[in-house]
Amino acid sequence: MDFRESDELAAHRDAARAWVRANVRPEWVDEQRRSGCHQTPALHERLARDGILAAGWPKEYGGGDVDPDYARAVFDECARTGLHFDGWSTTSMVLHTVLHVGTEEQKRRYLPGALRGEILIALGYSEPDSGSDVAAAKTTAVRDGDAWVVDGQKMFTSTAQVCSHVFVLARTNPDAPKHAGLSLLLVPTDDPGFECRPIHTLGGQVTNATFYSSVRVPGTALIGEVDQGWNAMRVALVYERGVSGPASVDWSLAPDLAAWADGARRPDGTPVLDDPLVAERIGRIAVEEEVSRLLGGWMNWHAAQGGVPGTEGSMRKLYWSESGQRHLADALDVLGAEGLLAPDAPDAPAGGMFEHEFRAAAVTTIYGGASEVLRDIIAERCLGLPRSRPQVKPARPAGTG
Template identity: 70%
Template sequence: MDFWESDELAAHRDAARAWAEANVEPEWAEQQHTTGCHQTVEMHVRLARDGILGAGWPAEYGGSDVDPDFARAVFDECALRGLHTDGWSTTVMVARTLEQVGTEAQKRRYLPAALRGELMVALGYSEPDTGSDVAAAKTAAFRDGDSWLINGQKMFTSTAQVCSHVFVLARTNFNAPKHKGLSLFLVPTDSTGLAIQPIHTLGGQVTNATFYTDVRVPDTALVGAVDEGWDVMKVALVYERGVGAPASLTQTLSRDLAAWARQAGRPDGMVAFDDPLTAERIGRIAVDELVTRAFTKKVNWLVHKGDLPGIEGNMRKLFSSEATQRHYSETLDILGADGILAPGAANAPAGGIFEHAFRAAVVTTIYGGASEILREIIAERHLILPRNRPH
């Protein structure tokens, strides 16, 4: 395999940069940092207006004629400017799931709305008592005539404060086995009985707890068959762990850390990068970044072929999240005492972005499937290891 890197988006970089210069407001990145909301609604509106959200989607469901590579280059450019698009990422996961398992009526209702920027979906999987074991959900949904009543609580419903819907996993049959009796619903966030409570995290992002008290949704909000929600979840989790939104493939830690090391003076008159050990450590981070890119490209290639990259997505997510935590721990070690200076502190290296990213990386091995669960899936389904081992 040839691992030589080529910039397949090179033809679109200048146009993407021009789009960002004309449409991205300089204060948006700081607003995301200070508010903890990793989705800027106004930028989302502009991306939809120019057909960037619809790039690569079928025309019958609202797709645009914008080149998907240009759209990827735009998301790259936004990411390089420090902007997150978490709400769009989760929306793409749900939209791709609907494309796979939704009814034709749901596809024609929800997909065009998402690509117009009118529908944005947060994920309502985890609960206070279950964490990553989403199949143990206790939130209940009972049929009431031609609608459903939902009662329960969800945790870590990130960006729900700016989303139009939550993709809620609920138990519809309490007598069924753990992975049976589950169903998924698209619940509007303006529903009577739905409350959103912010939770401030170590990494600075504001996530949410969402509470459902006799929240009524029509039968058309049900995605997939009744009591067969786990089959739908398996599709949704593939997209969460492996594909997600057409976000940036550009990982910049090694670049940013090398830039700091080349100008960071030492008492002996040399710069940090002159230390062979420091240069080697940055090089190892760069290698891991390339491996993550290779995993991501493999997953995207499988999706482009029409495959569902279940194992590959789990492998990508496991490697990238574990590597991210190692990288930022290594980074603070390289920076020394100054590494613990937070954004806003005087003399913080690179304005404190390394310290902030270190805190934010803590959750990466938890959301989208904890590393322990991903290892079990890979061991059982890819390596065909036994589920139970003898004592």
């Protein structure tokens, strides 16, 4: 892998900035912060209209001609304005899973619709009693003729309030061992048996508890084989920690912090940036943000070669989330009392971004794979250290003994 930024990438970045200037409205950031919903339908429509959602996907399933590096640059630039697009991130993880384990009919049904911006999918894995131990899910799906009937509750079904579907992990065989009796279903959110209730979080994000009361879905909504959901889910989790997950977007705090420190004055009238301790902290943030960016490039490069970025994604997610939390804590230290000004305060540095992101970053070491779990993965798969828990054998199809 070549770590240098090519002229082509720099040109994509310029074009992406121009796209953001022409298409992104500053009030969308305020709206996301006010509502807590990290998905803006108007932005999504524009990303679909200009082929940015469809970039890099197979042509036969609705993929387009837009260069994936340009598309990535557009997402990066959107994120720099403070916008989130979590609904698209989760949708993209599910689409990767459908590509890996779905039927031809499912690929032709779900991919083109999602790439046109018409299908948006939330993740329904976690439950009140199961998060990291996601295979302990209790929500059930029971076969009824050609259909499945889903009953249960999911926790933290983020962006479900604006999604057309939830990718539900359900128990289809209560008699099989924990990992062997699970299946994945795409459940439409317009079913009368579906209910979505908001959960307000410290970071300002409003996620959801979702409830399923005799929700009936056709047999074609089952993604992958019956009772083989755990294997399909492992594909989805790799993408969640890798190219499509929260860590797929870079943080870039150092330039804003340096600009503030250059303009702000110490009691003696000199710039805050003249304080060597401040300059050193900002320098460290800049270096670590670059390391995180390069780990992201390595992960994307691996995916572009046709690989599934498993351990690469875990490393990047771990480094991105833990260094990001450190950087935001450092930034608040440097900013002093001004750092506590929230986005609605008129004089808040960088529009209150530091205060807001500090709160928002608290969950980044929990969702998409908690740090302790990612460390286990890296220790076992990269360093060859012994497993800390028993090996889970891949589930066998029902009836194979």
